[in-house]
Amino acid sequence: MSRPARARIDLAAIRHNYLHAKSCAPSARAWAVVKADAYGHGAVAVARALAPVADGFAVAFLEEALELRESGIEGPILLLEGVFAPDELAAVDRAGLDMVVHAEHQLEWIAAARPERPFGCWLKVDSGMHRVGFAPPEVAAALARLRACPQVGRLRAISHLARADEPGEPYSARQLAAFDDAVAGVVPASLANSAAVLDLPTAHRDWVRPGIMLYGVSPFDTAHPNAAALRPAMTLESALIAIRTLPAGEPVGYGGRFVCRRPSRIGVVAIGYADGYPRHAPDGVAVMVRGQRAPLAGRVSMDMITVDLTDLPEAVVGDRVELWGARIDAGALARASDTIAYQLFTNLKRVRVEHQR
Known part of the structure; x- marks a missing residue:
């Protein structure tokens, strides 16, 4: 696979x-x-x-x-x-x-x-x-x-x-x-x-x-009536490839930026900055898993990100994860990561591209 x-x-x-x-x-x-x-x-x-x-x-x-x-x-x-x-x-x-x-x-x-x-x-x-x-x-x-x-x-x-x-x-x-x-x-x-x-x-x-x-x-950085009719064209997605259960107080990822405040389920997603996901995305920006938002938990790595699945106990390895698209706004992710959606899109690589008519 x-x-x-x-x-x-x-x-x-x-x-x-x-x-x-x-x-x-x-x-x-x-x-x-x-x-x-x-x-x-x-x-x-x-x-x-x-x-x-x-x-x-x-x-x-x-x-x-x-x-x-x-x-x-x-x-x-x-x-x-x-x-x-x-x-x-x-x-x-x-x-x-x-x-x-x-x-x-x-x-x-x-x-x-x-x-x-x-x-x-x-x-x-x-x-x-x-x-x-x-x-x-x-x-x-x-x-x-x-x-x-x-x-x-x-x-x-x-x-x-x-x-x-x-x-x-x-x-x-x-x-x-x-x-x-x-x-x-x-x-x-x-x-x-x-x-x-x-x-x-x-x-x-x-x-x-x-x-x-x-x-x-x-x-625009704020809502605009004429922009409301736009339809997102790209959905970037990957999948959960591992889930770890960690006790409160344990750090996650490089530098230990994220520390579990409670017993936590941490999911690992096969995507990283080498694929075009923004390296400077902060803890708390959302991905979508099983129709629910899950926050980033820890620094973005070259090939993987980690997300907090504690409030999604039904999530399992293999579940699809939306990084941006119809439900996760690429512009909002870019602003949170101190960049622009143009750069997210044009930096994309190492991912399969599928065109749908």
Whole structure:
């Protein structure tokens, strides 16, 4: 029998979440963001499931896009980081990809290229994130250069919001104003990430970019009415592989962080930080066993965690354990562990992945 750790991916939930994004921004088209292997959910499987309804797919770089093309995905694909070297432009041309242009050197590479068909380009505006992109005073000249370039066909503008996951934060309005002043409405635009899709209609524009919301996790730390409709797409589960009975006062795990306050049944689950379960999860965060919540008891190890089963006397070796999913919120676990659900999903490894339609 193989190790019981597995991630079950509900593709119907991802389709539901994509359509919810569309319903929140009904006048916009939507890039389904499937970078980083669809946030650990399997980019090819997710893209195939969304292909009948998605307006296009957004990935980080060329290899991610080519994987989708080679798997039969024919719709628009956007490279969010553009190209890293001029020789990548030939592959962009062959695969018919759109690309972000965020720097002077990329402009120069495009101007020197000889594509068979004009490129679809998205000029990146640094409206306040300050990672990549053209500063607002540089945007008009960059747009003019791209318009004058015969290698460029479709031309659009794109930016990214740094604090959209903080509803009411005025920095988002400042970014929108900076973007509008720079672009002056002359090209179609894309600004809205998941948080802005759900909470900031003024950012919706021509294209939105739902990412984490596709996978059923709210981008907000507090409840939001539009996020309530999201359906978790991943269930991470394993099984109890041992149960120990310990007297009061006995420590459990590395460093003895957890000490039994009463005679206790301690269950061992085959999952650990080498699989992607957060190493810094504190005592008391819950897993689900037989429909009941059981608290973590002791430090997370590389391959195992220990949970307190004292109040679940019926639990036995072999019982399934949900680490996150429909009943254990990945976002809440991430916050308790001083991380984010994005990292939980993208760090997942050593577990079987099963896609369910």
